[in-house]
Amino acid sequence: MPVHIPTESHPAILKIEGMLHKIDRLQLPTSSRREVESILVRQVSKEIDRALPWQAGHGRRSAMVALMIGQAMALDPGELHALDLAALLHDIGLLTLPLRQAAHRGFVDSESYLAIQNHPRDGSRLLEPFSFLRDASTIIAHHHERWDGSGYPYGIRGRFIPLAARILSIADAFDAIHIPEVSNHAARNLIALKIIRLASGTQFDPELVDALCLCQESIPVARGLFFLKVPASPSHWLPSNLLREGRPYNPEDEGMKKLVVKNEEVPRFEVVNRPAPA
16 A cells, blocks of 8 residues: 655655665675675765754764663564664654654644654555565554653553664663763773663563673764664674673573663753653
């Protein structure tokens, strides 16, 4: 069933749909299919960057963090691949919004906020027709749900939210946090991690937050380090101190305890696209 695209939506949607259609039609050998899809979808994500220049690179950075968490949770190669594609494309639904809403930063009125809440669902519907993105589209549909059930667009909670969507939720937020006073990327990552920890158990799955903490030392401090090839097996690429001897993530791991961030005062940070106070 064709997806209705509002007339005020971004013109880049048609170009992106054309690119995805070509990828979907490729006859690829199983041995190289995932790698080729990841490379080509990264090119698609650059079109999203051109359409949403204020957040350029966000999809690729989110994918990098999401894959770290996914590997910590011992996702299989197919699950990691779907997570990678979903992270790269997760904000495509913003392109279905009128341009004035998609570009808005800071507080928004109630009507605009309701429209923004639909962007995960709209993005998912745009991607559903492409067979290689079926799993990714499900992840995208739920990446703004919250652990406590107060998220959107469906308001589901806890483990009813798909695991990959819970992972993407954390990766998305980790990269999106903007801390005006901090220009050093290593310090920015540490503060962002503390902010994520403050939302553990409410916005985010606590086990996955612990997994991100375990990955802390492997998060690049340079904003340009985006590209991460999805491995053929979860044991082929491991962050430091992670999945020792091929074991799944264990929150009681001694390495985890050494990396736990103390609950210190967090500097002021910006949250965008929130409804204005009544």
